[in-house]
Amino acid sequence: MYCNQCEQTSKGIACTVTGVCGKKPEVAALQDVLLFALKELSMYADQARQEGILDPEVNHFTVEALFSTLTNVNFDPQRFLDMVTKCVSLRENLKTKLSSSPNPLLAKNPTVAFAATLPELIKQGEEIGFLVDQKGDADLRSLQELLIYGLKGVAAYAHHALILGKENDNIYAFIHSSLAKIGNPELDLNDWLELVMQCGEINLAAMELLDAANTETFGHPVPTEVPLGHKAGKCILVSGHDLKDLKDLLEATQNSGINIYTHGEMLPAHGYPELKKYPHLYGNYGTAWQNQKKEFVDFPGPILMTTNCIQEPQENYRDNIFTAGPVGWPGIKHAPHGDFAEVIAKAKAMPGFSNDEDKGSVMVGFARNSVMGVADQIIAAVKSGDLKHIFLVGGCDGAKPGRNYFTEFVEKTPDNTAVLTLGCGKYRFYDKQLGTIGDIPRLLDIGQCNDAYSAIQIAVALSQAFECGVNDLPLSMVLSWYEQKAVSILLTLLYLGIKDIRLGPSLPAFVSPNVLDVLVKNFDLKPISTVEQDLTTILA
Ligand code: FS2
Numbered sequence: 229m230y231c232n233q234c235e236q237t238s239k240g241i242a243c244t245v246t247g248v249c250g251k252k253p254e255v256a257a258l259q260d261v262l263l264f265a266l267k268e269l270s271m272y273a274d275q276a277r278q279e280g281i282l283d284p285e286v287n288h289f290t291v292e293a294l295f296s297t298l299t300n301v302n303f304d305p306q307r308f309l310d311m312v313t314k315c316v317s318l319r320e321n322l323k324t325k326l327s328s329s330p331n332p333l334l335a336k337n338p339t340v341a342f343a344a345t346l347p348e349l350i351k352q353g354e355e356i357g358f359l360v361d362q363k364g365d366a367d368l369r370s371l372q373e374l375l376i377y378g379l380k381g382v383a384a385y386a387h388h389a390l391i392l393g394k395e396n397d398n399i400y401a402f403i404h405s406s407l408a409k410i411g412n413p414e415l416d417l418n419d420w421l422e423l424v425m426q427c428g429e430i431n432l433a434a435m436e437l438l439d440a441a442n443t444e445t446f447g448h449p450v451p452t453e454v455p456l457g458h459k460a461g462k463c464i465l466v467s468g469h470d471l472k473d474l475k476d477l478l479e480a481t482q483n484s485g486i487n488i489y490t491h492g493e494m495l496p497a498h499g500y501p502e503l504k505k506y507p508h509l510y511g512n513y514g515t516a517w518q519n520q521k522k523e524f525v526d527f528p529g530p531i532l533m534t535t536n537c538i539q540e541p542q543e544n545y546r547d548n549i550f551t552a553g554p555v556g557w558p559g560i561k562h563a564p565h566g567d568f569a570e571v572i573a574k575a576k577a578m579p580g581f582s583n584d585e586d587k588g589s590v591m592v593g594f595a596r597n598s599v600m601g602v603a604d605q606i607i608a609a610v611k612s613g614d615l616k617h618i619f620l621v622g623g624c625d626g627a628k629p630g631r632n633y634f635t636e637f638v639e640k641t642p643d644n645t646a647v648l649t650l651g652c653g654k655y656r657f658y659d660k661q662l663g664t665i666g667d668i669p670r671l672l673d674i675g676q677c678n679d680a681y682s683a684i685q686i687a688v689a690l691s692q693a694f695e696c697g698v699n700d701l702p703l704s705m706v707l708s709w710y711e712q713k714a715v716s717i718l719l720t721l722l723y724l725g726i727k728d729i730r731l732g733p734s735l736p737a738f739v740s741p742n743v744l745d746v747l748v749k750n751f752d753l754k755p756i757s758t759v760e761q762d763l764t765t766i767l768a
């Protein structure tokens with residue numbers, strides 16, 4: 229196997245024996261086959277689009293399948309076999325719709341017949357290998373990987389929006405035309421660099437679509453206090469990012485006596501009016517995804533993983549955990565979208581909490597509408613000098629000790645600064661009591677990593693208020709990355725011309741020295757250093 233797509237990749241180079249995330253070589257081979265099959269499907273979808281043929285099933289499948297290959301989403305071999313089979317059937321169906329004279333690219337690339345059994349398909353995956361030629365030019369490879377991982381992030385956002393009924397064909401078109409180009413020897417470094425920047429642009433459209441889907445369905449988040457303890461009674465824990473799954477479960481458990489708790493990236497759900505209106509959406513349990521193996525065992529009800537990040541379920545809670553949507557783990561029960569009967573039955577059969585326990589609370593709901601609602605106060609505080617600087621400290625969390633940087637960074641921010649945060653990286657400091665500047669809390673939780681659009685809108689609105697560019701604001705971005713949504717967000721920030729971003733805990737293994745050099749020269753992108761040095765430099 230060869231996988232280097234996330235921040236915790238082995239030795240900072242690539243997972244080649246087994247995945248640090250728990251991905252087995254067989255699953256890596258199956259994901260390689262699926263990516264290859266998606267590239268073939270994309271060549272036909274791209275050609276079909278040029279001939280005016282749009283196939284919604286192909287579009288929907290493409291984003292779900294790509295999302296399934298994102299880190300910590302799907303580890304189930306059978307599901308990948310099913311997806312490859314479906315991919316081939318969609319491809320063959322598209323072939324029959326195309327005009328009889330295919331374009332030269334298609335003529336030069338005869339499609340592959342994929343095996344129908346798992347052992348054979350795994351063997352085929354090992355032979356096909358990684359989609360991008362590992363022996364080729366390091367910079368061409370690096371840019372193509374950057375593009376593929378960015379596309380995975382775009383696909384995740386598009387899939388989330390699709391579930392709520394929002395889609396945009398430009399997004400599907402870009403994914404198909406880009407995947408179709410992977411490996412094309414006629415493209416040079418500038419072509420790939422341009423595609424990478426276009427990926428950032430299309431990701432902005434995908435995030436905007438998701439923002440519209442979330443806010444039109446669930447309302448704009450409002451500041452909300454979320455208990456970290458529990459109350460006596462039956463319970464279900466919901467993790468991941470899929471707000472629709474949470475809403476369906478809240479509907480299905482009304483008046484059942486079952487309390488619903490959020491976990492990980494689901495915490496910001498408490499701020500949405502159409503979700504917080506359910507009194508049995510009680511509180512948040514546990515912390516970031518990488519702590520689930522020790523935290524899930526003590527939860528006395530079933531756990532529903534709606535999206536990433538799932539880790540290998542341990543024996544002591546294996547029977548209580550369910551997956552949904554694109555998530556999968558071999559042998560773990562999968563709840564089809566919207567049908568949570570088995571999860572609810574499990575909650576009724578399990579003991580639930582026997583007592584009430586108060587463990588304090590945290591505030592959520594400071595998405596763009598809430599923050600811009602107090603824009604006058606923020607602007608006045610900046611002008612008076614009470615608010616000297618704003619930091620956006622957010623992104624993904626992970627297990628590496630180097631991630632303590634982000635905790636320490638927030639702890640050491642001066643009292644006359646504020647911290648905006650989002651993503652599961654917030655768990656490094658989400659319960660710190662940083663106080664207020666006037667009536668404005670110093671720590672403002674914008675939402676999930678899926679809410680990066682909200683953060684961008686806040687920055688844009690502030691730049692308009694101060695009549696300057698975003699790069700001229702007293703605003704600095706200190707981002708933690710882990711998986712491929714973070715890659716797509718970074719590409720969007722670069723596309724928007726945002727400079728001086730600090731990225732950690734380490735730089736992506738798939739970025740070659742020359743590509744890094746381009747990013748440093750053009751965007752002043754830099755790795756985090758020490759908290760003291762970074763704070764001093766930023767505030768100088
Ligand atoms: Fe966190 Fe994991 Fe949000 Fe990422 S729960 S690292 O894939 O999506 O952020």
Ligand code: SF4
Pocket residue numbers: 231232233234235236237238242243246247248249250251299300
């Ligand atoms: Fe390794 Fe990350 Fe790939 Fe998992 S997703 S195999 S940890 S690089």
